[in-house]
Amino acid sequence: MEKYYPVLDRCAMFQGIGKESVLAMLKCMGAKVLSYNQGETIFAEGDLAEDIGIVLSGSAQIVKIDYFGNRSIMANVVEGEIFGESFACSGVDTLPVNVIATKNCQIMIINALRIISTCSNACEFHRQIIFNLLKVVATKNLVFNQKIEVTSKRSTREKLMTYLLIQAKNAGSNEFTIPFDRQELADYLEVDRSGLSAEISKLRKEGVLECEKGRFVLNSK
Amino acid sequence: MEKYYPVLDRCAMFQGIGKESVLAMLKCMGAKVLSYNQGETIFAEGDLAEDIGIVLSGSAQIVKIDYFGNRSIMANVVEGEIFGESFACSGVDTLPVNVIATKNCQIMIINALRIISTCSNACEFHRQIIFNLLKVVATKNLVFNQKIEVTSKRSTREKLMTYLLIQAKNAGSNEFTIPFDRQELADYLEVDRSGLSAEISKLRKEGVLECEKGRFVLNSK
DNA sequence: CTCCTTTTGTTGAAATTTCAACATACATCA
DNA sequence: TGATGTATGTTGAAATTTCAACAAAAGGAG
Numbered sequence: 388m389e390k391y392y393p394v395l396d397r398c399a400m401f402q403g404i405g406k407e408s409v410l411a412m413l414k415c416m417g418a419k420v421l422s423y424n425q426g427e428t429i430f431a432e433g434d435l436a437e438d439i440g441i442v443l444s445g446s447a448q449i450v451k452i453d454y455f456g457n458r459s460i461m462a463n464v465v466e467g468e469i470f471g472e473s474f475a476c477s478g479v480d481t482l483p484v485n486v487i488a489t490k491n492c493q494i495m496i497i498n499a500l501r502i503i504s505t506c507s508n509a510c511e512f513h514r515q516i517i518f519n520l521l522k523v524v525a526t527k528n529l530v531f532n533q534k535i536e537v538t539s540k541r542s543t544r545e546k547l548m549t550y551l552l553i554q555a556k557n558a559g560s561n562e563f564t565i566p567f568d569r570q571e572l573a574d575y576l577e578v579d580r581s582g583l584s585a586e587i588s589k590l591r592k593e594g595v596l597e598c599e600k601g602r603f604v605l606n607s608k
Numbered sequence: 609m610e611k612y613y614p615v616l617d618r619c620a621m622f623q624g625i626g627k628e629s630v631l632a633m634l635k636c637m638g639a640k641v642l643s644y645n646q647g648e649t650i651f652a653e654g655d656l657a658e659d660i661g662i663v664l665s666g667s668a669q670i671v672k673i674d675y676f677g678n679r680s681i682m683a684n685v686v687e688g689e690i691f692g693e694s695f696a697c698s699g700v701d702t703l704p705v706n707v708i709a710t711k712n713c714q715i716m717i718i719n720a721l722r723i724i725s726t727c728s729n730a731c732e733f734h735r736q737i738i739f740n741l742l743k744v745v746a747t748k749n750l751v752f753n754q755k756i757e758v759t760s761k762r763s764t765r766e767k768l769m770t771y772l773l774i775q776a777k778n779a780g781s782n783e784f785t786i787p788f789d790r791q792e793l794a795d796y797l798e799v800d801r802s803g804l805s806a807e808i809s810k811l812r813k814e815g816v817l818e819c820e821k822g823r824f825v826l827n828s829k
Numbered sequence: 830c831t832c833c834t835t836t837t838g839t840t841g842a843a844a845t846t847t848c849a850a851c852a853t854a855c856a857t858c859a
Numbered sequence: 860t861g862a863t864g865t866a867t868g869t870t871g872a873a874a875t876t877t878c879a880a881c882a883a884a885a886g887g888a889g
Contacts, residue, residue, distance in 0.1 A: 451756075451757060451760070453757075453760075453761075457760075457762075459756070459757075459760040461753070461756060472746070473746045473749035473750070474746070474749075474750070475746075476742050476743060476745075476746035477743060477746035477747040477749065477750050478743060478746075478747070479750060483750075483753060483757075484753070503739070503742075514735075517738060517739070517742065518724070518738070520742060521697050521724075521738065521741060521742045521745060522697060522698060522699060524697075524742060524745045524746050524749065525693070525694045525695070525696075525697035525698035525699075525745050526698040526699070527749060528694035528695075528698065528745065528748060528749055528752065529694070529695070529698050529700060529704075531749065531752040531753070531756065532682070532694075532704060532705070532752070534756060535672075535680070535682060535752065535755060535756060535759070536672060536674075536680075536704075538756070538759060538760070538798070539672070539674075539678075539680040539759070539798045540674075541678075541798070541845090541876085541877075542844095542845070542846085543845080543846075544845095568866070568867090569866070569867060569868090570866075570867090577759070577760045577762070578846080578847090579846060579847050579848075580867085581846095581847080581848080581849090581867090581868080581869080581870090582845085582846055582847065582848095584867060584868050584869080585868075585869070585870085587867095587868090588868065588869080600866095600867095762846085762847075762875090763874095763875070763876090764875080764876075765875095789836070789837085790836070790837060790838090791836080791837090799876080799877090800876060800877050800878075801837085802837090802838080802839080802840090802877080802878080802879090803875085803876055803877070803878095805837060805838050805839080806838075806839070806840090808837095808838090809838065809839080821836095821837095821885095830889105831888100831889090832887100832888090832889090833886100833887085833888085833889105834885100834886085834887080834888100835884100835885080835886075835887095836883100836884080836885070836886090837882100837883080837884070837885090838881105838882080838883070838884090839880100839881085839882075839883090840879100840880090840881085840882100841878105841879095841880100842877105842878090842879095843876100843877085843878080843879105844875105844876080844877070844878090845874105845875080845876070845877080846873105846874080846875070846876080847872105847873085847874070847875080848871105848872090848873080848874090849870100849871095849872090849873105850869100850870090850871100851868105851869085851870085852867100852868080852869075852870100853866100853867080853868075853869095854865100854866080854867075854868090855864100855865080855866075855867090856863100856864085856865080856866090857862100857863085857864085857865095858861105858862090858863085858864105859860100859861095859862085859863105
């Protein structure tokens with residue numbers, strides 16, 4: 388497990404805990420590491436919501452597919468980030484979403500009960516982990532809040548601009564890269580892909596932005 | 609504080625803690641109770657995100673108002689439910705939303721730090737409270753997930769039906785009451801009010817549902 | 830009961846989105 | 860390099876939503 392530590396060190400769940408303790412706790416919690424190829428399903432809707440996942444490398448998306456096959460992308464998770472924790476901690480029995488690898492990736496899987504219940508070995512940092520977990524879950528809430536802020540806008544143009552402005556703010560620059568291709572961006576914004584492409588073209592002609600693939604530049608005008 | 613205990617006893621944050629302990633902890637955490645009239649702002653966007661609120665009576669809505677004044681209703685909270693906890697626990701400094709009283713209400717306000725940090729009095733149930741808080745925050749996540757599921761639908765009709773089906777499921781009956789008037793329902797579904805009214809009329813004529821004010825009946829057909 | 834205000838329903842026009850279909854660019858692999 | 864498949868951009872038509880304006884119904888205050 389030691390080779391994964393550099394990532395775990397940046398993971399919100401292990402903040403404030405030293406290397407030795409983290410490694411000891413992983414053992415204590417029965418953490419395991421699995422590999423997935425791009426496109427593979429890591430967690431499927433309907434699976435028991437008992438595990439949390441930590442992205443050690445690669446990336447994944449939290450995706451909901453409705454009755455008619457329409458895809459809605461809830462969030463994107465990258466190296467060092469966690470998924471599944473909200474479902475596991477809420478006490479719901481099965482997952483209402485899918486988690487799909489968007490690149491080849493390594494995922495650390497930990498049973499949530501092993502985190503939540505104090506282990507008999509009385510790991511001294513157990514308390515810290517739970518605090519961290521609370522913060523992680525609360526922060527995930529903000530991510531959803533932000534998605535709702537974006538998708539609550541009524542037009543494709545407004546949704547797109549709201550999303551891009553948030554990305555620029557996060558990047559601290561008006562030049563940034565998004566983790567989505569056009570279809571994925573459309574599925575995150577909950578709009579039609581062709582309409583989105585058309586809107587991007589229009590904004591480009593108006594000089595509001597420049598882009599190629601996932602790289603965007605917002606012109607302050 | 610004792611008179612509020614019947615509500616607190618049903619509040620997710622105090623599960624598994626006895627009456628005496630709850631009352632002791634309230635004191636320990638410096639809980640206070642404030643009253644608000646319908647329409648008053650309980651928390652405003654931009655306020656420091658340091659308090660959590662518990663609805664003792666009445667109800668409130670978590671609301672986001674955008675730059676153009678468009679209202680988006682994030683959630684409705686009723687007696688025994690908690691709000692503000694996600695923001696306080698995530699470490700964000702200011703609130704990105706407003707909380708507005710939708711009925712005259714009494715709200716218990718507790719500083720989140722007093723919950724999160726172990727008190728010097730070493731309340732024995734402090735640990736339990738933090739677990740409960742984790743579950744509350746995780747559950748709030750599900751609420752947002754559900755809102756996204758509803759609003760990700762592309763048509764007013766689908767949004768409405770998705771919402772109503774969830775309500776029916778929650779109520780365990782195809783007859784139920786929703787906490788929104790038409791304008792509020794539109795602001796929750798993120799659609800135009802008049803379009804929503806029109807859609808409801810249509811569904812009524814088609815025999816899919818019956819309703820008067822907030823009371824709906826879904827006909828299974 | 831009447832007046833006044835708020836909520837809900839209705840409607841048609843304008844704006845927007847979705848949908849389908851296709852063109853083009855890009856990438857991969859043999 | 861050519862061939863194939865995927866991603867992106869473009870377009871026009873159909874469907875839907877928003878918007879504005881008004882009518883009808885419901886609720887409250889005096």
